[in-house]
Every structure is written in structure tokens, then in C-alpha cells.
Amino acid sequence: MSINKATAQPGSRFLFCMIVLFGNWCENREEIAAKGVPILTAILSIIIILSATFAIYYAITWRSQPGIMARIYQARMNISMGIALLGIGFNQVTFEGMDTIRLIIGIVLLFVGGVNLILGIRNLNYFMKLKKEQENKK
Numbered sequence: 001m002s003i004n005k006a007t008a009q010p011g012s013r014f015l016f017c018m019i020v021l022f023g024n025w026c027e028n029r030e031e032i033a034a035k036g037v038p039i040l041t042a043i044l045s046i047i048i049i050l051s052a053t054f055a056i057y058y059a060i061t062w063r064s065q066p067g068i069m070a071r072i073y074q075a076r077m078n079i080s081m082g083i084a085l086l087g088i089g090f091n092q093v094t095f096e097g098m099d100t101i102r103l104i105i106g107i108v109l110l111f112v113g114g115v116n117l118i119l120g121i122r123n124l125n126y127f128m129k130l131k132k133e134q135e136n137k138k
Contacts, residue, residue, distance in 0.1 A: 058073050
């Protein structure tokens with residue numbers, strides 16, 4: 001399978017990255033770099049998509065759960081959203097053609113993502129302890 005970079009559609013860069021990442025037709029990193037596909041973009045894209053998917057799943061799930069389980073799912077949603085925002089922010093900071101606006105947006109996303117991740121982990125630990133205490137009382 002061969003993809004010509006010159007004739008590829010502008011929106012097909014993500015698909016091209018996925019093919020390079022999971023395909024067997026590129027043997028080494030030099031060949032990938034020669035094709036102009038940064039492996040970091042592909043990895044960040046996978047991280048962003050997976051964590052955003054988990055964030056959406058937990059956002060829908062926590063609304064239907066009672067009590068402490070709702071808070072546990074909400075904490076997991078915050079962790080997933082934090083990872084997604086960190087991925088987007090890191091992507092903006094490492095993108096080619098850096099300018100001031102992109103740098104500011106990237107730093108803000110990194111900060112918000114880090115806060116979401118830290119507070120989500122803290123809340124998850126707290127509510128998991130609370131859940132265990134309630135189970136031990138029964």
C-alpha cells in the first residue's frame with residue numbers, strides 16, 4: 001500500500017499517521033521521518049481520542065449512578081479530561097510554526113489539564129476510601 005503525500009487530502013493526515021503507526025509497510029523511524037509523518041502526532045492523537053472517549057463515557061455514566069459511585073465516576077471523568085487536555089496542550093506546544101497565541105493556548109491547556117488530573121486523582125482516592133468504609137460498615 002502506498003500513499004502519495006502530495007495527492008493526499010489535507011484532512012487525511014490523521015489517517016496517514018494511523019496507517020504509519022499501525023501498518024507494517026514502514027520498517028524504521030528514518031523511513032517514517034522521510035515520509036514527513038511525525039510519530040509524536042500519531043501518539044498524541046491516540047491519547048487524545050481515547051481519553052476524550054473515556055471522559056464522555058464517564059460523564060454520561062456518573063449522572064445515572066447514586067451517591068458515592070457517582071462521585072467516583074465523576075473523578076474518573078476529571079482524570080480522563082485532564083489527560084485529554086494535557087495531550088492537546090502538549091500538541092499545541094510542540095507544533096511546528098510556533099507563535100505567541102499558540103504558546104499561550106498550549107500553556108493554558110497544560111495548566112487546566114494538570115489541575116483536572118491532580119484533582120481527579122485526589123477525589124478518586126478520597127471516594128474510593130469512603131466507599132470501602134461504607135462497605136466495611138455493612
